[in-house]
Amino acid sequence: MVKKIFIGTAWPYVNGDLHPGHLAGYLIPADIFSRYCRLKGYQVLMVSGTDCHGTPITLEADKMKISPSALVKKYHPKVLKLIETYDISYDLFTSTTNPVHKKITQQFFLKLLKNGFIRKKQTYQYFSNKENRFLPDRYVEGECKFCKSKDQRGDQCEVCGRSLNPGDLISPKSKLTGSEVILKKTEHYFLDYKKLEKEIYDFVFNSNHWREWVYKESLGFLKEGLQERAITRDLDWGIKIPIDQIPSKFLISDLNKKRFYVWFEAVIGYFSASVKWAKIKNKNWQDFWLDKACRHYYFMGKDNLIFHTIFWPGQLIGQRENYNLPYFPAVNHFLMLEGKKFSKSRGVIIDSLKISKEYTVDNVRFYIASILPETKDSDFKFQDFKQSVNNKLVDKIGNLIYRVLIFYKNNLKAKIDKNCLDNIVLNKIEQSSFAFQNNLEKVKIVDALNDVLNYVDFINQYLDKNQPWKLLNTDKDRCQEVIYSCLEAISFLRFMLWPFLPHSISRLNKMLNLDFKISEGKDLFIFEKTGTFKIKQPIKPLYSKIP
RNA sequence: CGCGGGGUGGUGGAGUAGGACCACGCGGGUCUCAUAAGCCCGAGACGCAGGUGCAAAUCCUGCCCCCGCAACCA
Numbered sequence: 001m002v003k004k005i006f007i008g009t010a011w012p013y014v015n016g017d018l019h020p021g022h023l024a025g026y027l028i029p030a031d032i033f034s035r036y037c038r039l040k041g042y043q044v045l046m047v048s049g050t051d052c053h054g055t056p057i058t059l060e061a062d063k064m065k066i067s068p069s070a071l072v073k074k075y076h077p078k079v080l081k082l083i084e085t086y087d088i089s090y091d092l093f094t095s096t097t098n099p100v101h102k103k104i105t106q107q108f109f110l111k112l113l114k115n116g117f118i119r120k121k122q123t124y125q126y127f128s129n130k131e132n133r134f135l136p137d138r139y140v141e142g143e144c145k146f147c148k149s150k151d152q153r154g155d156q157c158e159v160c161g162r163s164l165n166p167g168d169l170i171s172p173k174s175k176l177t178g179s180e181v182i183l184k185k186t187e188h189y190f191l192d193y194k195k196l197e198k199e200i201y202d203f204v205f206n207s208n209h210w211r212e213w214v215y216k217e218s219l220g221f222l223k224e225g226l227q228e229r230a231i232t233r234d235l236d237w238g239i240k241i242p243i244d245q246i247p248s249k250f251l252i253s254d255l256n257k258k259r260f261y262v263w264f265e266a267v268i269g270y271f272s273a274s275v276k277w278a279k280i281k282n283k284n285w286q287d288f289w290l291d292k293a294c295r296h297y298y299f300m301g302k303d304n305l306i307f308h309t310i311f312w313p314g315q316l317i318g319q320r321e322n323y324n325l326p327y328f329p330a331v332n333h334f335l336m337l338e339g340k341k342f343s344k345s346r347g348v349i350i351d352s353l354k355i356s357k358e359y360t361v362d363n364v365r366f367y368i369a370s371i372l373p374e375t376k377d378s379d380f381k382f383q384d385f386k387q388s389v390n391n392k393l394v395d396k397i398g399n400l401i402y403r404v405l406i407f408y409k410n411n412l413k414a415k416i417d418k419n420c421l422d423n424i425v426l427n428k429i430e431q432s433s434f435a436f437q438n439n440l441e442k443v444k445i446v447d448a449l450n451d452v453l454n455y456v457d458f459i460n461q462y463l464d465k466n467q468p469w470k471l472l473n474t475d476k477d478r479c480q481e482v483i484y485s486c487l488e489a490i491s492f493l494r495f496m497l498w499p500f501l502p503h504s505i506s507r508l509n510k511m512l513n514l515d516f517k518i519s520e521g522k523d524l525f526i527f528e529k530t531g532t533f534k535i536k537q538p539i540k541p542l543y544s545k546i547p
Numbered sequence: 548c549g550c551g552g553g554g555u556g557g558u559g560g561a562g563u564a565g566g567a568c569c570a571c572g573c574g575g576g577u578c579u580c581a582u583a584a585g586c587c588c589g590a591g592a593c594g595c596a597g598g599u600g601c602a603a604a605u606c607c608u609g610c611c612c613c614c615g616c617a618a619c620c621a
Contacts, residue, residue, distance in 0.1 A: 010621090011621090013620095013621065051621070054620080054621070055619085056620065056621080123619095126619090134619090135619090136619045136620070137619050138619075138620065139620095193618095212552095213552050216550095216551060216552080217550075217551045217552075217615085218551095220550045220616095221550065221551085221617090223550075224549080224617090226618090228618095230618090230619075233619080261619085262620090262621065263618095263619095263621060266621075302552085302614085303615065303616080303620090303621070305615080305616080306616070306618090307621075311618095333552080333553085333615080334614070336614095341614090370559080370570095371559065371560095375552090375553085376552070376553050376560095376614080377553080377613075377614060378559075379558090379559085381558080383558090384558065384559075384571085387558085387571065387572065388559090388571070391571060391572080392570080392571070394582065394584085395582075395585080396584090396585090398582070399581060399584050399585070400581085400585085402581060402582070402584090403580055403581035403582090403584080403585080404580085404581085405581095407580045407581075411580075446559095446560075447560090447561090450560085450561095450569075454569085454570090457570090460585055460586075463580080463586090464578075464585060464587090465586085467578080467579095467580085468580070469580040470580095472580090483580095541581090541582055544582075
């Protein structure tokens, strides 16, 4: 039976350009994993899209004096361009503004309502008369009523450390315009996580194959007990509440002025994008969401952890449809830039598109893959980048491939009489392949890349020990055997490198007149001799040094 | 005492009690097929202070530093 894999990646917010933190946090690791799965012959579905709703979008749009939808139209293509440039292999990359998503979000809500997990509740929120809108706590500042510190944000006082609720600020003002802010009564729908707590706890508790810190963090969060959580906001930008379909006893006032809260809606995108993909491609989304043999992998930064291990599973459980829950949340820490957090306002920023043009996509992919923040925050340093690419990718990997191919072409006229694979090489291929797959199955991508580098080192050492350049005059048969063994080793190397470096490995395929025959059910990591090596195109180095 | 993660040679990582390991960088040597590439050898580290143990990077206590979350930022 073909293994089924669903891959969901975090939905990038469309209020700015994507920086290398997004590449390292989910785009590149998810892509490496999905390419590996495809080579293994698994049935893969990888989806995501842009997250287009929420207050930050409306605020950014206001700042630019355009409508939220105009802002989305401006940024969505830029995100798409980046994904195409880096060749992130989504089966569908959509956005939360697509109609299928709207409809499915409303259905999710209605189902939760029907199943008794939604309740209505009155709260007080900060409201700006001048701006004529409710403001999130963090956009309001005033004096902390506990310690009397001035200019504290509405969500927390940084001086005394207390969490603040609406009303805990004295003379609150809008952080955006400085205008006065009042407390206003408003009614919202809440998702009652208390009722789902037991099932969520069982789900998390039984997931002890997760990365240890992810497991502990999720359990730690549950330890404090879940509470009901608002799923609607007083906003005019977002997905509308399906008023017509709500039983009258559940209706609340001003529903036409409310929208679904983005946290509730964005994660449903994983499901709605799958449904949309199935419609477009005429496939079954049920293969991935109802077949218990399908495993769900999610890739995201650590700021998104709780949404994927607690809240989203809760939403799925509440559907009572027996949908597949996350199998493995590949949560990454953060990528820093020269020791600092990426920050547009502080100028700590690199344009991902620009560096791909300047240094090539595969160079950037290689470096980022080598420093993925899988266990703790990691650091993008330009000096490291250059060293890493020049020494590992160019000198070790690139040079190995080049020295073997050019030797084969120049000294053996690209022809081998006897296809005899050295046992020591065969053993290494099998041993590395095993270690590599073992790591990738556990989404340990940095370790898997190290397996590849270790394999390359071995082949370089093998060449030095056997010195085919000397054998050329003393023992031609052995010389052919050594070079043939290296060619087979390189041929297999293509499979291990392609997930990391799709562009250059495609070039290598062309040089060798080979291709990947990817098909569901066919495991390309089972070693098979390539047999004969034809060289049709001029041999050129795959990589060049960064000056 | 809100929850959790982290601090190991210059850099990035591995290592949950008994020889501190890997890769890059650095120093030296060597080959010459190759992109001044390859290969070999070497120097160099457990955040701080206590404690338990025959033995601590690892367990305990206190402190310092970095990061995420803390339910209205997603």
